Amino acid sequence: MNANDSVTEQIMQYIREQIINGNWEIGSKIPSENELCKTLGFSRTSLRSALQRYNVLGILQSEQGKGTFVRSNKIFLPGDYLKDTKSDALNKSNYLEWRRARNVFEPEIAYAVAKTATPELVEQLVRINQEQHDATGNQNLFIQKDAEFHLALAEAFGNRYILSIMREFLDNQEMMRFGNEKFGFYGGIYFHVLIADAISKHDAARAKSLMYEHGLETGAIREVLKDK
Numbered sequence: 001m002n003a004n005d006s007v008t009e010q011i012m013q014y015i016r017e018q019i020i021n022g023n024w025e026i027g028s029k030i031p032s033e034n035e036l037c038k039t040l041g042f043s044r045t046s047l048r049s050a051l052q053r054y055n056v057l058g059i060l061q062s063e064q065g066k067g068t069f070v071r072s073n074k075i076f077l078p079g080d081y082l083k084d085t086k087s088d089a090l091n092k093s094n095y096l097e098w099r100r101a102r103n104v105f106e107p108e109i110a111y112a113v114a115k116t117a118t119p120e121l122v123e124q125l126v127r128i129n130q131e132q133h134d135a136t137g138n139q140n141l142f143i144q145k146d147a148e149f150h151l152a153l154a155e156a157f158g159n160r161y162i163l164s165i166m167r168e169f170l171d172n173q174e175m176m177r178f179g180n181e182k183f184g185f186y187g188g189i190y191f192h193v194l195i196a197d198a199i200s201k202h203d204a205a206r207a208k209s210l211m212y213e214h215g216l217e218t219g220a221i222r223e224v225l226k227d228k
Contacts, residue, residue: 008050010040011050014040015050019059019070019075024070025070026070028070029066029068030067032067033051056194057186057189057190058071058072059075094178103212103215103216105166106215110198110204110207110210112204114198114202114203114208117156121156121199125192125199128152129192129193132189136185137185139181142180143173143177147170154167187214191211191214194210195207195214
């Protein structure tokens with residue numbers, strides 16, 4: 001994990017605590033960026049990164065000239081569902097191998113699809129993302145929507161061999177569940193929304209970069225990768 005990721009995630013945890021503890025109620029305006037920077041002792045850049053992520057997740061809503069408001073208290077961050085079991089080391093090794101294998105294919109799929117994405121595909125991705133967001137807390141439905149998102153891209157790629165490989169990856173329920181339990185609901189929602197936005201703008205390079213970052217589950221999985 002690099003220093004910026006660490007600071008951003010510390011700020012996200014602080015914001016989460018304020019909302020969960022009821023200090024910042026739904027509908028209320030949170031302190032200004034200047035106030036938060038003074039309180040936390042972090043830069044405006046790191047603060048804005050954390051606020052952006054919560055805006056994408058629908059937890060906060062920033063309105064120009066007005067401030068940032070709390071819109072939801074349903075917050076799931078990496079580690080919320082962390083399990084410490086005797087088989088964790090083996091599962092971790094298998095999971096990392098599985099994610100690395102996916103990362104050979106998926107950034108290139110996102111890159112190619114972004115170049116030729118149709119309005120119908122973008123609409124499909126937006127719908128799936130909303131359904132996944134609504135499934136937060138429901139593991140089975142959440143990972144189903146996770147798989148649907150990635151399969152929609154594989155289908156749009158238009159290569160039956162790649163589609164078959166992606167189906168095999170995403171049919172691995174053990175790995176899908178382990179990832180959800182290990183890293184929570186945050187990564188899928190956040191990256192899927194940004195990837196769909198890049199695809200809608202035909203920004204192939206950004207779509208590829210975001211998919212690669214998604215494959216590493218920014219922050220949390222980097223710490224796991226250090227063990228390998």
